[in-house]
Every structure is written in structure tokens, then in C-alpha cells.
Amino acid sequence: MRVLVIEDETELLGVLVQALREEGYAVDAAADGEEGLFRAQSWNYDALVLDLMLPKIDGWQLLETLRRDKKTPVLVLTARDALDDRVRGLDGGADDYLVKPFQLAELFARLRALIRRSNGQANSAIEIGDVVIDVRSRSVSQNGKAVALTAREYGLVELLALHRGEVVTRTQMYDHLFDENEDSLSNLLDVHVSNIRRKLGKDFIETRRGLGYIIDAS
Numbered sequence: 001m002r003v004l005v006i007e008d009e010t011e012l013l014g015v016l017v018q019a020l021r022e023e024g025y026a027v028d029a030a031a032d033g034e035e036g037l038f039r040a041q042s043w044n045y046d047a048l049v050l051d052l053m054l055p056k057i058d059g060w061q062l063l064e065t066l067r068r069d070k071k072t073p074v075l076v077l078t079a080r081d082a083l084d085d086r087v088r089g090l091d092g093g094a095d096d097y098l099v100k101p102f103q104l105a106e107l108f109a110r111l112r113a114l115i116r117r118s119n120g121q122a123n124s125a126i127e128i129g130d131v132v133i134d135v136r137s138r139s140v141s142q143n144g145k146a147v148a149l150t151a152r153e154y155g156l157v158e159l160l161a162l163h164r165g166e167v168v169t170r171t172q173m174y175d176h177l178f179d180e181n182e183d184s185l186s187n188l189l190d191v192h193v194s195n196i197r198r199k200l201g202k203d204f205i206e207t208r209r210g211l212g213y214i215i216d217a218s
Contacts, residue, residue, distance in 0.1 A: 001024075001025055001026070001046040001047070001115055001155060001158065001159065001176060001177075002025065002026040002027070002028070002043070002045050002046050002175065002176045002177065002178070002179060003020055003025045003026070003027050003028075003045060003046060003047050003048070003049060003111065004027075004028045004029070004030065004036070004039055004040055004043075004045045004047075004048045004049070005017055005020070005027060005028070005029045005030070005048075005049045006029075006030045006031075006032075006033065006035075006036030006039075006040075006048065006049065006050050006051060006054065006059070006062070007029075007031070007049070007051045007054075007077070008031050008032060008051060008053070008054050008055055009051075010031070013029055013031060016029075016049065016107075017029050019104050023108055023138070024138055024151035024152075024154060024155055025155075026155075026176070026177055026178050026179040027179055028043070028045075028179050028180050032054055032055045032056045032057070033054035033055065033056050033057030033058055033059065033061065033062045034056040034057050035056075036048075036050070036054065036057075036062055037057055037062045037065060037066065040062070040066050040070065040072065041066065041069070041070065043175060044072070044172075044175055044176075045072050046072075046073070046115050046118075046176060047072065047073045047074070047075060047111050047114050047115055047118075048066075048072055048073070048074045048075065049075050049077050049107075049111070050062065050063065050074055050075065050076050050077065050094070051076075051077055051078055052076060052078040052080055052085075052089070053078065053079070053080070059076065059078070060088070060089075060092060063076075063089075063092050063093045063094060064092060064093065066093070067092075067093035071118070073095045073096075073114035073115060073117070073118045074093065074094045074095050074096075075094070075095065075096045075097075075098060075107075075110055075111060075114060076089045076094040076096070076097045076098065077098050077100065077102070077107070078097075078098075078099065078100060079099065079100045080099075081099040095114050095117075095118075096110050096113075096114055098110060109136075112124070112135055112136060115135075115162075116135060116162075119162040119163070121135075121162055124136035126161045126162070126164070128161060128164065128204075128215060128216050129216070130142055130143045131147075131200055131204065133157060133158060133161045135158060138151075138154055138158075139154075140154060140157060140200070142200060147199050147200060148199070149196070149199065150192075150195075152177065152188075152192055153192050153195055153196050153199075155176075155177050156173065156177060156189075156192050156193070156196065157196060157200075157215075159172075159173065159176055159177065160205065160213060160214070160215040161215055163215075164215055164216050165214070165215075165216060166214065167208050167211045167212045167213070167214045168212050168213055168214065169211065169212035170189060170212055170213075172212070173189055173212070173213070174189065177189075193205055193207075193213065
């Protein structure tokens, strides 16, 4: 899953980007509202982490503008903890509101919940035949036994599982699994699909030639 972090505190921005990448997310970053709005409008992120007190364009204005044409889940992350600020943020289009200081574990949990809900998935476990994808622990098991996947392999399985029964194009996969610093023109995607099929069965991911990939079309 690909996340955009918009935060003007340099140290905190670096911590968030690094922590989210270690958690398995593809992450882009912006240090002001103008750049953040441009990125948020230009790519289809799975979620945004948005500070409110930003230079150039503040978080309130960014959110209002974004909501004119984008439904991207937004987690507001801010030191503004007054009730009026929370109400304004949620009524203004934010999906969740987390006050600084915060624990990374809570940030991760809230992001997972936002991404699940935005894809119509209420539960943290997705069952597909004998395979269970646990989005809370970011793990996969088959017939009750844990299957070792790399972070990128897990991300690909989760993306397809959240869009179960739908064809996901290669472009969508690159957009959701790779950040802007990675070479999306490489054959990495084919390698990951091949590895997943070897671990979960050759029929777990179907190829729709000229279109993309799909899990459990039935």
C-alpha cells in the first residue's frame, strides 16, 4: 500500500517515512501543503497522513480542495487537540484524527483500519479458500500454517485480496506498491507474482492477459 505523509517538521517527517517503510508501505513525502496537495491530486494513494499546520497551504485548505475530487482516506496528525479542531477536521473530510504526541503502533492501526474500510473490508482477516490474509499482523497463512512472504510480496497479496474478484492492472499495482523513488519499469512485479505463486499455489493469482491480475474471480 502506498501512503503520502504531509508534515513540515523535518525530524518527524523522517521518522514517519522510515517507520512506515519498515512496516511495509511504499511512502512519498511532502514538507508543505502546496507540494502535498499536488502529490495527493496527482497519484491515487491508499491513505494520507496530514498535518494541519503547514506552510504555503494549511491542512484545512488542502483537505477542502482534495475532497472536491478525491476520496483518499485521510488521517489528520496534529498537535491541535481542542474539540472544535477535531470536529472541524472530521466534518471537513478527514477520516480519522490523531493528536501529537502519539505512538507509532496506534498510527499503524488507524492506517490499517482506514485502508480496510475504504476497500469495504470490515474484518482484519480476509479468507480466500485455504489462505488467510491478516491485515492487522500483515501475515499470510495457508491451511493454518504461516507462509513467509517478503514485505513487497505481502503488499501485493493484500492489494489483490482487498480487490478480490476484480482485475487489478499492472499500472495500479505499480501505483500502490512502489513509491516515486523506485524503478517501476523493472520486472520486479513479475518476480513477485512468480514467488507468490510458488509459495501459495500457481492458481492463487490469475493472469488476465492484456489486463492485469485477479484473485478469486468466482
